[in-house]
Amino acid sequence: MGVTIEDVARRAGVSRGTVSNVLNRPEIVLEATRQKVLAAMRELNFVPSQAARMLGGARNRSIGLVVHDVGNPFFAEVAHGVEDAASPLEYIITLTSTRADDQRQQASLRLLLAQHVSGVLLTPTVSGTDGLRQLREEGVPAVLLDYEGGVDECSVAVDDVRGGMIATRHLLDRGHRSLAFVGGPRRVRQHADRLKGMRNALTGMSPKPAVRVVSTQADTIAAGEEAAKTLRGDGTKPLPTGVFCGNDLLAVGLMRGLTSCGVRVPEDVAIVGYDDIELASLVATPITSVRQPMYEMGRAATELLLAEIRDTNHVHQHLRFVPELVIRDSTAPSRSADAS
Numbered sequence: 001m002g003v004t005i006e007d008v009a010r011r012a013g014v015s016r017g018t019v020s021n022v023l024n025r026p027e028i029v030l031e032a033t034r035q036k037v038l039a040a041m042r043e044l045n046f047v048p049s050q051a052a053r054m055l056g057g058a059r060n061r062s063i064g065l066v067v068h069d070v071g072n073p074f075f076a077e078v079a080h081g082v083e084d085a086a087s088p089l090e091y092i093i094t095l096t097s098t099r100a101d102d103q104r105q106q107a108s109l110r111l112l113l114a115q116h117v118s119g120v121l122l123t124p125t126v127s128g129t130d131g132l133r134q135l136r137e138e139g140v141p142a143v144l145l146d147y148e149g150g151v152d153e154c155s156v157a158v159d160d161v162r163g164g165m166i167a168t169r170h171l172l173d174r175g176h177r178s179l180a181f182v183g184g185p186r187r188v189r190q191h192a193d194r195l196k197g198m199r200n201a202l203t204g205m206s207p208k209p210a211v212r213v214v215s216t217q218a219d220t221i222a223a224g225e226e227a228a229k230t231l232r233g234d235g236t237k238p239l240p241t242g243v244f245c246g247n248d249l250l251a252v253g254l255m256r257g258l259t260s261c262g263v264r265v266p267e268d269v270a271i272v273g274y275d276d277i278e279l280a281s282l283v284a285t286p287i288t289s290v291r292q293p294m295y296e297m298g299r300a301a302t303e304l305l306l307a308e309i310r311d312t313n314h315v316h317q318h319l320r321f322v323p324e325l326v327i328r329d330s331t332a333p334s335r336s337a338d339a340s
Contacts, residue, residue: 003046012040024061027089027310062092063305064112064120066105067145068188070097072219073277074247074294075123078145081298082121089306091118100125100188113138119305121145121298126187141308145301146190149318154308156301156319160190163290163323164197167244167272170288170325172201175334176242176270177209182227182254183246184216191219191246194274198244212240219246224253232261239269241334248273248280251287255330266332276326286328293321 005023009016014037021029022037029037040046065082067075083093094117096108105125112120113134120135120142132153135142142153149155171179181198183191195213202208214230216223227250231239239258245251251273255265265271265285273280276291300319308314 003044007044008037008040008046011044012037025310060116060118061090062094062115062117063302064108064115064117064122065093065095065145066098066108066112066120066122067095068098068100068123068125069219070095072247072249073279074275074292077277077294078298081295081300082302084295085299085302085306091306098123098125100185102126102131106131109135113140119143119309121301121305123147124189126189141305141314143301143305143308146297148320149316151316154301154304154316154318156297156304156321158292158297158321158323160193160323161197161200163274163292164194164244165201166197166323166325167194167274167290168198168201170272170327170331171242171244171270172205172209174242174270174331176240177334178238178240178242179209180212180214180231180240180243181246182214182216182224182231182243182250184219184223186215188219194244194246216246216250219250221249221253221256224250224255225257226253228254228257228261232258232263239263241268242270242272242331244272244274246274248275248277248287248289251289251330252279252283255283255285255287266330267335270331270334272331280326281328285330288328288331289326290323291326292323297321 005016005019009019019037022034026034063086065079069075086093098104098108102125109131119140122142122144123146132142144153144155146157147155148157181195183195198211214227216227245254251271255271258269259265263269271287273287273289276289280287280289304317
């Protein structure tokens with residue numbers, strides 16, 4: 001028969017529960033005690049069975065990260081923050097993508113439960129937090145990421161309504177009164193909040209500028225190129241002079257689609273993006289963007305999750321970051337404003 005946890009406990013002079021904590025929650029064990037248990041394991045050549053621990057109900061040292069799109073540079077940067085917060089405590093990250101689809105979200109959460117993760121970071125789909133009920137029933141803590149939370153979970157988000165207002169006011173300050181919003185899918189709350197902020201920025205203006213809304217099926221470069229075709233139409237209607245895009249990928253695609261048809265950015269159309277991913281500053285005409293602190297969001301959400309994993313009396317917190325405008329070459333004053 002192999003060496004058991006009881007053997008290690010006797011050798012180290014501690015309880016079986018202390019040995020279990022060293023294996024599953026070492027951060028709650030005093031360093032001197034932890035070293036004594038580890039020394040006993042080495043002396044006895046004890047190799048813990050992960051499978052046995054999980055069958056006994058123990059959680060493994062992993063965190064589920066469930067996002068809309070693993071290919072989106074926004075979530076890639078968020079993931080860097082998550083990893084940097086989790087790695088020092090020897091947690092690994094299991095990353096899944098929902099593509100903002102409710103069924104994929106439910107499947108991801110079921111998979112993570114089956115893998116006995118210690119906690120979950122989730123960017124919810126349109127169903128919101130409904131999928132978290134089973135996590136709570138199983139005692140698995142969760143933190144909402146890039147989403148305003150309620151009373152049952154911690155959350156980390158950005159004030160996207162304010163971000164939409166910042167982007168729109170920039171276009172207004174540059175004299176643009178013919179405006180459009182390119183964003184979607186509509187089921188994604190972040191895009192809806194950014195459009196709401198755009199409309200809020202126009203409140204009280206007389207005459208109030210109209211906003212042409214182009215809803216996309218995705219928030220990718222290809223979707224931005226398709227939006228350019230929609231804005232151009234059959235060429236009988238004038239293009240808007242100022243466009244706010246729901247993220248930078250859409251802005252890059254929109255600019256590519258417009259310039260391929262001879263529309264100049266920013267001379268003919270000014271474009272503002274959102275997120276401030278690295279690509280926004282690297283394209284031929286660097287894009288003005290509303291910056292989100294992506295890395296900081298991922299790190300903060302992970303720190304909240306780890307705090308809850310360690311402390312069952314954890315008090316939920318709701319962190320909201322403030323976006324800021326980064327002005328680049330894609331926004332110039334409206335020619336009609338120059339003429340006046």
